[in-house]
Amino acid sequence: MSRTPKTLLLALLVTASTFNAGSAWACDSAEQLRLSDEIQGLAQKNAWPGVERKYGDILKTKCDIASSIQLIAADSALNLGKTFERWERLAAANAVESTPEVAEAMAGIEAAYGRVHVRGDPRRRAPLLRDTMPFAPDQRKSIEWAQTVVEGTGSFKGMLPVGEYKVADKTFTVTAGAEDFMVVQIGKASKNPDAATREPRDGDQPLINWIGPVAMVGAGFFGSAAPGSPIIKTKATDDELITGPSAKGAIGVVCPNIDNTNTTDPDRVRSSEPGAEACLPTIRQPGSVGMFQTPNIDITLGGEIGLTYRKPEMGVVATVGYRRMFGNSLNQITVFGGWMVRPGDFRFTLGPTWGVVVGGGTGYADWVDEGQGSEYRDTRQKTAQYVGYGMGGGLAGSAGWALLDFGSLQGIVDLHGHWMRDNHRNYQGFGLRLGIVPKVKRFEE
Amino acid sequence: MTFLLAGLASTALGGEVRFTGEGHAQNPTWSQDGRHLAFEVNNYSDRTDLHVSTVAGDIAQDAKKVNLPGSGPFGGGQVLVNPAWHPDGITVFEGSNAGGQFRLYFFAPGQGGANEMITTAEVPGDITFPALNRDGSLMAFVADRTGNGDINVRDSNTTKIEIKKESESPEMFPQFADDGSKILFTRKQNNSEDVFELSMASGQESPVAGGAHDQTRPVYASGGRVLFFDNSRVSSEWDLATVAGPGATKKILAKNVRLPARSRPAVSPDGKWVALTYEDPTMSSAVYLMATDGSNTVKIDTAYTACGEPAVGFQNGKPYLAYTALPQSGADFRKLFVTDLAGKI
Numbered sequence: 001m002s003r004t005p006k007t008l009l010l011a012l013l014v015t016a017s018t019f020n021a022g023s024a025w026a027c028d029s030a031e032q033l034r035l036s037d038e039i040q041g042l043a044q045k046n047a048w049p050g051v052e053r054k055y056g057d058i059l060k061t062k063c064d065i066a067s068s069i070q071l072i073a074a075d076s077a078l079n080l081g082k083t084f085e086r087w088e089r090l091a092a093a094n095a096v097e098s099t100p101e102v103a104e105a106m107a108g109i110e111a112a113y114g115r116v117h118v119r120g121d122p123r124r125r126a127p128l129l130r131d132t133m134p135f136a137p138d139q140r141k142s143i144e145w146a147q148t149v150v151e152g153t154g155s156f157k158g159m160l161p162v163g164e165y166k167v168a169d170k171t172f173t174v175t176a177g178a179e180d181f182m183v184v185q186i187g188k189a190s191k192n193p194d195a196a197t198r199e200p201r202d203g204d205q206p207l208i209n210w211i212g213p214v215a216m217v218g219a220g221f222f223g224s225a226a227p228g229s230p231i232i233k234t235k236a237t238d239d240e241l242i243t244g245p246s247a248k249g250a251i252g253v254v255c256p257n258i259d260n261t262n263t264t265d266p267d268r269v270r271s272s273e274p275g276a277e278a279c280l281p282t283i284r285q286p287g288s289v290g291m292f293q294t295p296n297i298d299i300t301l302g303g304e305i306g307l308t309y310r311k312p313e314m315g316v317v318a319t320v321g322y323r324r325m326f327g328n329s330l331n332q333i334t335v336f337g338g339w340m341v342r343p344g345d346f347r348f349t350l351g352p353t354w355g356v357v358v359g360g361g362t363g364y365a366d367w368v369d370e371g372q373g374s375e376y377r378d379t380r381q382k383t384a385q386y387v388g389y390g391m392g393g394g395l396a397g398s399a400g401w402a403l404l405d406f407g408s409l410q411g412i413v414d415l416h417g418h419w420m421r422d423n424h425r426n427y428q429g430f431g432l433r434l435g436i437v438p439k440v441k442r443f444e445e
Numbered sequence: 446m447t448f449l450l451a452g453l454a455s456t457a458l459g460g461e462v463r464f465t466g467e468g469h470a471q472n473p474t475w476s477q478d479g480r481h482l483a484f485e486v487n488n489y490s491d492r493t494d495l496h497v498s499t500v501a502g503d504i505a506q507d508a509k510k511v512n513l514p515g516s517g518p519f520g521g522g523q524v525l526v527n528p529a530w531h532p533d534g535i536t537v538f539e540g541s542n543a544g545g546q547f548r549l550y551f552f553a554p555g556q557g558g559a560n561e562m563i564t565t566a567e568v569p570g571d572i573t574f575p576a577l578n579r580d581g582s583l584m585a586f587v588a589d590r591t592g593n594g595d596i597n598v599r600d601s602n603t604t605k606i607e608i609k610k611e612s613e614s615p616e617m618f619p620q621f622a623d624d625g626s627k628i629l630f631t632r633k634q635n636n637s638e639d640v641f642e643l644s645m646a647s648g649q650e651s652p653v654a655g656g657a658h659d660q661t662r663p664v665y666a667s668g669g670r671v672l673f674f675d676n677s678r679v680s681s682e683w684d685l686a687t688v689a690g691p692g693a694t695k696k697i698l699a700k701n702v703r704l705p706a707r708s709r710p711a712v713s714p715d716g717k718w719v720a721l722t723y724e725d726p727t728m729s730s731a732v733y734l735m736a737t738d739g740s741n742t743v744k745i746d747t748a749y750t751a752c753g754e755p756a757v758g759f760q761n762g763k764p765y766l767a768y769t770a771l772p773q774s775g776a777d778f779r780k781l782f783v784t785d786l787a788g789k790i
Contacts, residue, residue, distance in 0.1 A: 075514075078560070101558065108557025135531045135581050135601050136551060138560055 027063040035061065036069050043072045051076040067096040074105075078138060081145030083113055084158035112139065113159040114174035116146075117181040118167055120154035122309035123205045126168035126186060127151065134161050152443025154309070157181065209306035212438025214319055216300040216414060220431015222325050222332065223291030224357070226365035227424050231283050285424060286386050287363040289330070296323045296332075298416075298431050304340050304438060312343035313440050317351070323429070330359035332427065334418065336396050342440050347412060350397040355420050357427055360387035390427070394420030402437060410439045462767070462781040464496045464508040470781035471706040473767035475758025476530040477579075477714070481554050482758070482767055483528035483536050484508070484781055487706070495525035495538055497554050503765060503785045511552045511559050513540045525550075526707060529575045529584075531601075537562055537575040537584065547571045549586060567606060568597065574618060578625035583645075585609070585619035585628055596630055596643065610643050610650065620709070622665050629653065629663040629671060640673055642691050651691040660686070662709040666737035667716030674704060685710055685721055687737065698739045701725065703753045712737060713757040713764065718790050720755035720766060729753075732768050734790050743789050749782070750774050763787050 035058040042050040055073045058065060070093035077086035087109050094102045120126065128150040133140050139161040149156045150167065160174045168186040302319025317340040323332040338351015363382050400414035417430040464470070468488035475482055482500050487493040496508035513523055522543030528536045535553045549562040549572050563572060563586075573594075574587040582601050587594040588608075595611035596619050610616055614634040621628055628643040639655035640663045654660045656677045663673040666687070675686040678700070685699040703722040705711075711720040718734050732755050734743040749770035756767045764786035769779040 105557040108553070108555065112553070112556045133602055135533050136535055136553060137562060137604075140604070 028061040032061040032063040039072055048076045048079045067093040081141030083142040110177055113161055114176050115181040116160050117157040118155055118184045120186045122154040125154040125204050129166045209309055210438050210441055211305045214302045214304050214437050216433040216435025218298045218431050218433030220296055220298050220429055221291050222294045222296045222429035224289040224425055224427045226285055226288045230367040231424055285365040286361055287365050294325045296325045298323050312341050314341045317349050332357045345402045347400040353396040354393045356391040358389040390422035392420050392422040408439050409436045412437050460503045460783050462498045462505040462508055469779040470769045471754050472708050473756040474528045475756055477532045479758040479760030485526050491522055493524045493526055503783045505783050514560055529577050531577050531581040539573045547573050549575050576619045578621035579623040583625045618662050620664055631661055653691045654688050664709040664712050666712050672710040705754045711755045714759050720757050722752045764790055
């Protein structure tokens with residue numbers, strides 16, 4: 001092949017791949033086709049809730065949607081009483097392919113319905129009322145849908161048949177044809193609809209939106225670097241990480257002026273030579289526990305309480321966690337209490353933690369015998385086993401995604417991180433967990 | 446029969462109600478406010494369409510054809526018949542697609558297309574003969590879910606549907622009294638159709654009119670009077686008959702009238718007048734308005750022939766007459782016309 005055709009072929013291939021890459025990101029056409037078929041099949045069975053779900057999915061494909069699909073979705077909205085959604089989908093169909101029937105249907109909606117935005121409080125949900133329901137079944141369904149939304153969320157934004165309505169302490173009249181939404185702002189709902197002049201009572205909704213267990217298991221990594229500088233034991237009662245029968249006084253020293261003739265190992269005999277620089281005893285500290293060298297298993301149990309109703313729903317969470325580090329025989333037990341927020345299917349937590357690390361390992365901090373004369377250095381520095389504990393407070397947080405529904409619970413994948421500090425060193429780690437959390441009760445529109 | 450002419454009989458200045466397509470116009474039905482006129486167009490082949498015209502005075506806008514949902518503008522094989530009007534300006538009618546079941550649909554002029562009134566989940570099978578009471582709070586219809594046609598009643602506010610009258614024989618032609626306390630209906634048994642009245646409160650039925658052959662399409666008039674078509678005199682001829690109430694003596698108001706394709710006796714909304722036409726060709730260029738007690742008759746001459754299918758409506762208190770006729774002898778199809786009755790009744 002000559003150079004020119006090769007170049008041209010290469011250019012074509014690059015262009016094609018670039019186009020495909022761009023298209024793949026912009027529109028999942030295969031998925032769109034599949035969903036279109038499903039929508040048509042569901043519509044033939046009058047399975048309108050199914051049509052709604054698939055229509056929501058097809059919108060996510062970011063593909064241009066055929067007029068026929070928009071019209072089916074408009075029929076679905078009609079059958080479910082979602083009048084504003086019906087108007088929107090007719091408009092979308094009209095934008096693709098303008099027909100007199102679609103224009104007539106839109107005009108019919110504009111002639112009989114008005115746009116309303118009832119702004120309420122999700123915690124105080126007053127019923128939407130109308131004295132007499134319309135004769136036309138589609139108008140009736142429209143009102144019933146709005147009533148369902150208000151009951152589930154406290155608010156409604158959509159279209160209602162013309163007429164007079166009441167919600168909480170507000171009476172309003174819907175008129176046809178306005179392009180803007182009429183806003184109806186309502187205050188706290190009184191439980192006694194006749195007590196128009198009484199102070200409204202606190203909330204129609206309970207204080208607790210939801211409450212449920214949190215249970216997770218996972219794996220992660222744990223690390224704790226040894227303190228960078230020697231920690232001098234200044235008094236006999238100084239805390240030492242290492243305790244127990246094998247711990248006899250200070251195990252190491254640090255000597256500011258290295259003078260082999262004057263260094264002493266406090267484990268042996270302190271020099272009494274006048275002027276000799278005394279070495280200072282250090283407390284025992286384990287060496288660094290490498291983060292990625294120390295995998296751990298993580299078990300968390302607890303519960304969460306949802307306290308708010310407005311999105312994103314929030315509340316508090318409290319858990320007890322246990323981590324077992326491999327490589328070392330370290331265990332960490334923590335208690336966590338913090339704030340939790342649940343936007344959509346996501347779950348975020350953040351808050352203080354308090355814990356204890358207990359167990360043992362091998363090797364002390366490098367500075368344990370720093371400055372020691374070689375003949376005095378404790379040969380156990382790198383090989384000595386230690387046993388002990390540390391405790392302190394810190395911070396922990398997580399980000400999770402609830403993927404599966406199990407009735408009142410959801411299965412979640414959770415990425416978490418934690419940090420705590422005792423008097424001398426930090427303990428930190430992160431990991432991935434799978435577990436269950438309560439499902440947030442939400443009204444699905 | 447005698448006629449008492451109220452003023453000079455004059456040639457009516459009828460306005461034609463134009464519609465698309467070809468066929469015979471029939472069964473014009475006025476809305477309660479007189480602003481809309483629904484009527485059928487039957488091509489006597491494969492379809493009967495429903496058209497609705499908006500009327501201002503005796504000027505009727507070109508009628509708009511109603512399509513069943515999902516049928517498209519050229520849906521073939523449709524049958525849309527028997528419109529009945531709700532006071533909100535919504536018409537309920539029977540509809541069937543290409544030989545399918547008859548279901549009830551509703552249509553509001555200027556508010557989009559027709560939609561199903563009652564779902565198959567609520568009432569399966571064929572549902573026909575919609576009839577509304579004056580305030581629209583009740584709707585009666587005939588459903589065959591038990592195998593025979595039974596009278597069902599739907600509460601407009603609660604949407605609850607109840608079988609009000611069922612028997613082994615088919616019931617038909619339900620018609621409410623204005624206050625909804627009673628329903629007229631017919632029952633076909635032993636090859637004879639008779640008229641009955643049903644109490645909504647007690648569920649008791651009372652015979653209204655019967656006899657040889659058929660008494661059919663009953664309708665209430667003023668004072669509790671009931672009018673109906675009757676062929677007991679001569680089976681091939683239909684008379685307009687009346688009784689003062691259930692069980693009262695039948696009185697023939699007019700003999701050998703032109704039986705409409707589907708309509709009941711064309712009683713005016715106030716119940717005082719009934720419009721009728723005659724089979725007699727010498728009388729077929731006029732529409733006659735008769736007091737429902739038979740005490741008075743007004744002749745409305747037209748410029749057309751073979752007049753039929755009359756209907757009287759009120760718009761802002763003024764009476765109007767809709768009727769069909771052949772524009773000229775030998776014309777292919779019957780047209781629909783509207784004329785002002787002010788000063789005549």
